[in-house]
Amino acid sequence: MNKRYGIVIDIDRCTGCGACMLACAVENNVPPLPAANDRRGITWMRVSRIDNGEEYPERRSAFVPMMCQQCGVETPCAHVCPQQAVDVDPATGIVGQMPERCLGCRYCMAACPYHARYFNWWDPSWPAGMEKTLNPDVAPRMRGVVEKCNFCHGRWHRAKERAAAAGEKDIRPGDYLPACVEACPAGAIRFGDLNDPASEVSAARKEPGTFRLLEKLGTDTKVYYHSKRDWVRQIAFAPRPGKENVRG
Amino acid sequence: MTTRRELLQFAGGSAMGLLLTPAPWRLITDTALWSENWPGIPRPARGEIRAKFTHCGLCAAGCAVRARCVGEQPVSLSGVAGGLCPFGVAGHHLPYHPERLKQGNRKEAAEAVARAIAASGPERRVAVLDLQPGRTASWTYRRALAAIPHGVYIAPPEPACSLNFAAARMVLSLGAPLLDGFAQPARVFAARPNFRLIQAEAMESRTASAADEWLPVAPGTEAVLGRAAAGVLPVRQAAEMTGLPEGRIAGMIRALRENGPALIVAPQMTPEVLAWNIALGAWGKTVMPRREAPVPKTWSKAAPAVALETVKDGSIGALLIDESVGDGHLPWESIRPKLATDAVVVAFAWTRSGYARHATHVLPAAVYPEALGDVPPAVDGVNAEFRLTVPLIASPDGTIDPAEFVAALAGLDAKDALRERAAAIHATGRGKLCTYADGKVAAVKDLKPEDFWKALSTGAAWTGDAEESGRTPRIAATFAGPSSEHWPFRVAIETACAPALASPLIGKLTQESHLRLAANRAALHPREGFLDGTRAAIETPYGRRIFEVTVDVAVPPGVVLVAGGPEIADIVGADGCARVVRI
Numbered sequence: 164m165n166k167r168y169g170i171v172i173d174i175d176r177c178t179g180c181g182a183c184m185l186a187c188a189v190e191n192n193v194p195p196l197p198a199a200n201d202r203r204g205i206t207w208m209r210v211s212r213i214d215n216g217e218e219y220p221e222r223r224s225a226f227v228p229m230m231c232q233q234c235g236v237e238t239p240c241a242h243v244c245p246q247q248a249v250d251v252d253p254a255t256g257i258v259g260q261m262p263e264r265c266l267g268c269r270y271c272m273a274a275c276p277y278h279a280r281y282f283n284w285w286d287p288s289w290p291a292g293m294e295k296t297l298n299p300d301v302a303p304r305m306r307g308v309v310e311k312c313n314f315c316h317g318r319w320h321r322a323k324e325r326a327a328a329a330g331e332k333d334i335r336p337g338d339y340l341p342a343c344v345e346a347c348p349a350g351a352i353r354f355g356d357l358n359d360p361a362s363e364v365s366a367a368r369k370e371p372g373t374f375r376l377l378e379k380l381g382t383d384t385k386v387y388y389h390s391k392r393d394w395v396r397q398i399a400f401a402p403r404p405g406k407e408n409v410r411g
Numbered sequence: 412m413t414t415r416r417e418l419l420q421f422a423g424g425s426a427m428g429l430l431l432t433p434a435p436w437r438l439i440t441d442t443a444l445w446s447e448n449w450p451g452i453p454r455p456a457r458g459e460i461r462a463k464f465t466h467c468g469l470c471a472a473g474c475a476v477r478a479r480c481v482g483e484q485p486v487s488l489s490g491v492a493g494g495l496c497p498f499g500v501a502g503h504h505l506p507y508h509p510e511r512l513k514q515g516n517r518k519e520a521a522e523a524v525a526r527a528i529a530a531s532g533p534e535r536r537v538a539v540l541d542l543q544p545g546r547t548a549s550w551t552y553r554r555a556l557a558a559i560p561h562g563v564y565i566a567p568p569e570p571a572c573s574l575n576f577a578a579a580r581m582v583l584s585l586g587a588p589l590l591d592g593f594a595q596p597a598r599v600f601a602a603r604p605n606f607r608l609i610q611a612e613a614m615e616s617r618t619a620s621a622a623d624e625w626l627p628v629a630p631g632t633e634a635v636l637g638r639a640a641a642g643v644l645p646v647r648q649a650a651e652m653t654g655l656p657e658g659r660i661a662g663m664i665r666a667l668r669e670n671g672p673a674l675i676v677a678p679q680m681t682p683e684v685l686a687w688n689i690a691l692g693a694w695g696k697t698v699m700p701r702r703e704a705p706v707p708k709t710w711s712k713a714a715p716a717v718a719l720e721t722v723k724d725g726s727i728g729a730l731l732i733d734e735s736v737g738d739g740h741l742p743w744e745s746i747r748p749k750l751a752t753d754a755v756v757v758a759f760a761w762t763r764s765g766y767a768r769h770a771t772h773v774l775p776a777a778v779y780p781e782a783l784g785d786v787p788p789a790v791d792g793v794n795a796e797f798r799l800t801v802p803l804i805a806s807p808d809g810t811i812d813p814a815e816f817v818a819a820l821a822g823l824d825a826k827d828a829l830r831e832r833a834a835a836i837h838a839t840g841r842g843k844l845c846t847y848a849d850g851k852v853a854a855v856k857d858l859k860p861e862d863f864w865k866a867l868s869t870g871a872a873w874t875g876d877a878e879e880s881g882r883t884p885r886i887a888a889t890f891a892g893p894s895s896e897h898w899p900f901r902v903a904i905e906t907a908c909a910p911a912l913a914s915p916l917i918g919k920l921t922q923e924s925h926l927r928l929a930a931n932r933a934a935l936h937p938r939e940g941f942l943d944g945t946r947a948a949i950e951t952p953y954g955r956r957i958f959e960v961t962v963d964v965a966v967p968p969g970v971v972l973v974a975g976g977p978e979i980a981d982i983v984g985a986d987g988c989a990r991v992v993r994i
Binding site for chain 2: 175176177178179180181182184185186188189190192193195196197199200201203204205206209210211212214218219220222223224225226263264286287288289290291292293294295296297298299301302303305342345346347348349350
């Protein structure tokens with residue numbers, strides 16, 4: 164049976180430390196950009212601060228980790244790509260991005276309702292010596308292409324290889340975790356196969372207070388959020404949580 | 412005869428026809444593939460993938476770290492029993508930081524210190540400032556200073572006790588960043604589902620936003636609630652000072668007393684905070700004596716730790732500052748008056764961001780994860796612990812081990828100090844050893860000394876046996892009045908554990924998103940009258956720093972929020988008083 168990998172994020176547990184953002188950049192060889200700002204920065208995983216709109220001392224905040232929501236149906240970025248550089252893998256449900264095919268038109272960025280895609284404005288470069296710390300499972304990509312979260316596809320390949328070496332047909336649950344899930348000290352991000360009724364995420368997505376962003380679009384995203392607070396759940400109807408409604 | 416028109420038609424037709432063949436599209440693909448791999452783009456190293464284990468040396472929490480290495484080179488770090496903080500996640504980038512110090516004149520510095528030792532006397536002393544006391548290196552400093560005439564060992568106060576979050580059911584945090592770098596994230600978050608967290612703080616910090624209840628007190632009055640909980644301050648007076656309703660404070664105190672074991676946590680676990688906990692009956696339950704791993708008996712002759720405040724002004728002729736480790740910083744303006752006018756100041760540092768700015772000599776030190784050392788007892792370590800920061804890569808030529816430098820001044824050989832201490836621990840036969848690679852736990856008495864050391868030096872951790880808490884210390888809970896009104900602002904530090912320099916990737920949090928404040932910015936409430944992007948100066952009794960203003964409604968009036976790090980620590984005292992002026 165095909166898998167349908169997904170994530171459930173407990174917003175009430177997230178402290179906004181940013182470890183997931185760092186782990187994502189380390190894992191996927193996303194470079195530090197000296198000339199970048201919040202518009203041009205490349206943050207496949209971005210944590211935004213939201214609030215209830217009240218004045219101090221009634222003001223309350225929460226942190227929302229945002230990445231590609233991995234649309235399963237009518238995937239907007241895949242529809243608009245003239246190069247077929249975006250593809251939904253039927254075996255995993257992961258929306259993949261092939262930078263070799265991308266011509267940098269950025270239609271997909273315009274089409275993405277979650278603003279989760281980033282354009283590589285520069286060739287990747289690291290301070291002298293730091294290139295030694297690059298992850299050998301992920302190639303650094305050139306400038307002029309659009310990229311996004313792919314649930315650490317390099318890790319999926321690694322897990323597949325390990326499973327094959329062990330003579331197993333399939334990856335065991337827990338053997339494949341994206342870097343952000345592994346890094347979260349608060350345990351706010353859970354990952355697994357949504358098609359597997361025994362998986363933790365399968366049960367978690369049915370809990371009260373769990374929602375998806377812009378569910379009305381019918382894109383069947385595979386990233387779920389959870390909060391017990393009503394005002395936090397209102398982000399389900401916003402184009403993008405937080406004040407950063409800007410694009411790279 | 413072929414006409415020119417026919418020639419042009421042929422050429423045009425050929426060009427159009429070429430587009431219908433795969434050739435141009437193949438060329439585009441090949442060009443894209445080439446540009447992805449052209450020599451300007453770095454290529455990741457290839458080699459055998461393996462895991463190494465160590466402990467994070469960036470702060471006293473000392474989290475267990477699993478490093479994924481290609482050959483000998485770490486390419487990613489992750490926690491062993493839970494996640495790491497963002498600084499720890501990218502800690503393996505530090506050796507390559509553009510601002511890394513790599514050169515220094517050891518001979519010149521050693522000669523200057525030797526001259527200062529020769530000229531020392533009761534009024535002109537030789538001092539070491541150890542920013543992370545409790546390590547084996549700290550013992551080396553103390554032993555060396557006991558041997559050097561007029562030596563004095565200066566260290567910031569260590570926590571007065573250890574905290575047991577696993578046993579707590581109610582936690583009152585008085586502005587401590589409990590969920591954001593205060594203690595080991597793995598331990599705190601493992602215990603988090605079992606306790607109710609009340610965060611008393613002027614602004615809604617990361618910890619406050621994830622707490623069960625946030626008490627928005629008036630800036631600088633967090634400690635008032637601790638005094639009220641301990642019964643040394645009437646609730647009514649506490650309500651007046653904090654701006655909270657009396658009923659809310661009374662309810663909080665009732666909850667602490669009835670739903671225990673309770674725990675009061677403050678950014679600095681001073682004897683006063685310990686006294687509040689004792690008054691709540693927390694001693695032996697959630698608050699324990701601070702325990703250190705055993706040391707060899709031959710180390711008994713060691714200089715005592717002295718607080719900086721007790722050192723006479725102008726009495727230090729030579730000061731050696733060990734800031735090779737991540738955390739801990741005393742304002743330079745509190746150190747400067749203690750120095751003689753011609754004092755020699757040697758900073759052992761890996762960056763110029765800290766005390767190296769003020770030193771007469773700067774010597775490059777190894778940085779995590781190059782440096783071999785141990786981690787001091789964690790504030791949330793219930794039992795004694797011995798954890799090594801095992802080097803994952805070699806330090807560059809020219810780096811100097813501060814402990815060996817100081818030991819050499821006293822004629823001590825401290826190269827094997829860690830091994831000697833491990834032998835002393837093994838000799839007690841107590842405790843157990845946890846090896847992260849296989850998750851096994853073995854009793855020390857079942858291990859040979861060589862195996863014990865070998866395991867420690869490959870990233871294992873020793874934990875002492877559980878001990879009785881002993882007699883409850885007698886510490887009086889006191890009440891101190893509010894501080895001066897000349898400083899209307901309170902400085903809130905967003906990242907209390909911020910190291911001097913972090914991985915360049917931290918820009919993802921400060922520059923490429925707005926998750927954390929950048930080091931050059933200060934956030935103020937719009938009511939303070941500052942405009943976004945303008946410059947302002949923060950003035951304190953210790954000095955002045957200029958910042959770019961970020962207007963943020965999440966910062967309460969009367970509070971100025973800054974990022975953290977040595978430059979701000981240089982000017983902010985323990986009370987956090989300040990004023991903000993336009994430039």
